[in-house]
Amino acid sequence: MARSILHMLSPQKHMSPFDVNMAVDAGFDAVVPYTGVTLEEVTPLVQDAIFSRSPQDGLRTGIFIAGKSAEAALDMADAARRALVPPFALHIFADPAGSFTTGAAAVAVIARALRRLDGAGLSGRRVALFGGTGVVAYCAAVLAAREGARPVLVGYDGPERVGRIAAGMRARFGVEVEAADGSTAEAKRAVARDADVILSAAAAGVQVLSAADLEGADRLLVAADVNAVPPAGIEGVGVQADGEPLGRGRAVGIGALAIGNVKYQTEAGLFRRMLAADEPLMLDFGEAFRLAVEIAG
Numbered sequence: 001m002a003r004s005i006l007h008m009l010s011p012q013k014h015m016s017p018f019d020v021n022m023a024v025d026a027g028f029d030a031v032v033p034y035t036g037v038t039l040e041e042v043t044p045l046v047q048d049a050i051f052s053r054s055p056q057d058g059l060r061t062g063i064f065i066a067g068k069s070a071e072a073a074l075d076m077a078d079a080a081r082r083a084l085v086p087p088f089a090l091h092i093f094a095d096p097a098g099s100f101t102t103g104a105a106a107v108a109v110i111a112r113a114l115r116r117l118d119g120a121g122l123s124g125r126r127v128a129l130f131g132g133t134g135v136v137a138y139c140a141a142v143l144a145a146r147e148g149a150r151p152v153l154v155g156y157d158g159p160e161r162v163g164r165i166a167a168g169m170r171a172r173f174g175v176e177v178e179a180a181d182g183s184t185a186e187a188k189r190a191v192a193r194d195a196d197v198i199l200s201a202a203a204a205g206v207q208v209l210s211a212a213d214l215e216g217a218d219r220l221l222v223a224a225d226v227n228a229v230p231p232a233g234i235e236g237v238g239v240q241a242d243g244e245p246l247g248r249g250r251a252v253g254i255g256a257l258a259i260g261n262v263k264y265q266t267e268a269g270l271f272r273r274m275l276a277a278d279e280p281l282m283l284d285f286g287e288a289f290r291l292a293v294e295i296a297g
Helices: 017-026 039-051 055-060 070-082 096-118 135-146 159-173 185-193 256-276 285-296
Strands: 005-009 030-034 061-065 091-094 126-130 150-155 178-181 197-200 222-225 242-245 252-254
Touching (some): 005 017, 039 061, 039 070, 055 061, 061 070, 070 096, 091 256, 096 135, 096 242, 126 135, 135 159, 159 178, 256 285
Parallel strands (some): 061 091, 150 178
Antiparallel strands (some): 242 252
16 A cells, blocks of 8 residues: 655645644645645646556645635645646645634534533524634634524624625525624623623734623623633633533633634544545545534434
8 A cells, every 4th residue: 555645735834743743643645735825826736746656646645734824725735736636636735824724613612512511503693703713713714604603703803804804704505694894892891791692813912802892792602712822712611611601691711722622622623534535535624614513412
């Protein structure tokens, strides 16, 4: 059997050690990082990878798309797919900054918490995503919309930039995502008051919402935080929380480790699927979400 090779492409200066470790631990024989990769360079790199091996060995070859931008990663994955020349093919997995698998895990764990509360899932819920310009919020918003929720991206610098991101989601995926101002304490509190679910996906070590910001959030059912670096993104939500009561109505908290456990298993599981598959795979946050739901239960 041919050795398994994973080519990891990133437009950034460095490849994430997290993703390299995950790929090696999943069982790839060789993991090769490429940094500073532009969109235009994806096609020749992919074709070098496929034409240097027999068609049947394409199943032992993968392209991993990294980076820091959801849209750039999706564009690079599309370019990689278009570069394939049948019968030459390979696996393609997009997970920039590990955020596609993190966003998928967050939505899966939130949906589980909602079902435990009242037997229903995300459909019809208003989901406020703080850190709305980031990759985790991007894929979580799309996934929540696909599940029938009413997601709103909250912009720390106002509604304009998140509004453009939401418009891009509508154009690319046909989903409805709102945008909201989160640039002041009062603006954040207004968003929280209307939310059934809050997901904090802002930068690590930044408190987005204080306990005071949640005082009027009477509709709130789930508050989830992907930040494991103190202080918590949402005050009162511990990193190990997995449905613990927040002390306000029926609301429960979900911490970074509960989400991270599902994220870790999801990314590792998708790498292992690449190694075991009998046909070429195209993996993005949609496939990540399907696996995360299985893992979260």
